[in-house]
Amino acid sequence: MRWLARGEATIPAGTDWLDDVERRRAAGMRYTKRRTEYLLRRYAGKSAVAAAVGLPDDPAALGRIAVLNAPTGAPYVQVDGRRLAMDVSLTDRAGWAVCLVGTDLGAVGCDLEIVEPRSPGFVTDFLTGDEQALVAAAGALGGQARDAAANLVWSAKESALKVLRTGLRADTRTVEVALPEVAPLARAAAGWNPLTVATVLGVLPGWWRRDGVFLLTVVAGSADALGEPPAALPGGADLAAAEPVHSWLARPLAD
Ligand SMILES: CC(C)(COP(=O)(O)OP(=O)(O)OC[C@H]1O[C@@H](n2cnc3c(N)ncnc32)[C@H](O)[C@@H]1OP(=O)(O)O)[C@@H](O)C(=O)NCCC(=O)NCCS
16 A cells, blocks of 8 residues: 655646546536645546556656546546556545555545644534544643544544445444554654544554644555555655645635
8 A cells, every 4th residue: 555645736737637537527617626626636646546557747647547436436547548456545635635556455545634623513523422532532632632633533534434435425423433542643743553443344444644734544444455554655745844725715716
């Protein structure tokens, strides 16, 4: 399992790097936020696939790769119009996107969040009792650990709901996140740490990491599929140095 991050400032100009389906989908998106996020996830996805299969990262090569969606919304990859035997998951937050790639992963999910304030109402409405206790335990560490915990739990739920293919159609309390220890939540650069998510499919294993203000979670369907902590693909952005951006606010409607 490997991963790569991209920032929206480096999205290629023009549309040569998109395939026809992607180009039409992007053109149909009127809101800048939706379109930019879609393109950013495509750029991260294509770059990750290119790095993983040994294609160059230029517009012509990226245009041969299509990151398409099954009816559930889950992503899959084609190269030159043929399905690639590679599993992917895509996520973006605040101007940055991550793609996770691997073979024989089966359904896999990743989700990127930022450490931001979460209200007591968010915690009681969307988190289970045990998750609320986890957030409270992290809160006792002081600093940003409470908010890191609330956002991490949210992120791991989204990753697990991507594995289940339901996304946020499901009640977020139907999956429950647990960590073996909360202490790493107090650190701004903690490397990969284990997590688990209890679901209708059983307890799914995962990893989480914090890079500056960004939190990334990964969840897989089994310990075999999850394997070792994901390795960074060459050429990706460094999230530890990344600033969240909200460029769409200046121009809500796309051209
Ligand atoms: C999965 C979901 C929770 C992610 O939302 P989010 O956290 O705001 O967004 P992220 O950036 O983290 O993830 C978006 C990516 O999740 C993936 N995704 C979407 N639905 C998915 C699903 N059911 N299963 C697995 N992955 C899914 C897609 O790759 C998507 O990016 P893309 O559309 O550019 O390919 C949300 O998209 C969802 O609830 N989807 C299911 C319901 C739905 O409306 N489906 C639309 C069918 S087309």
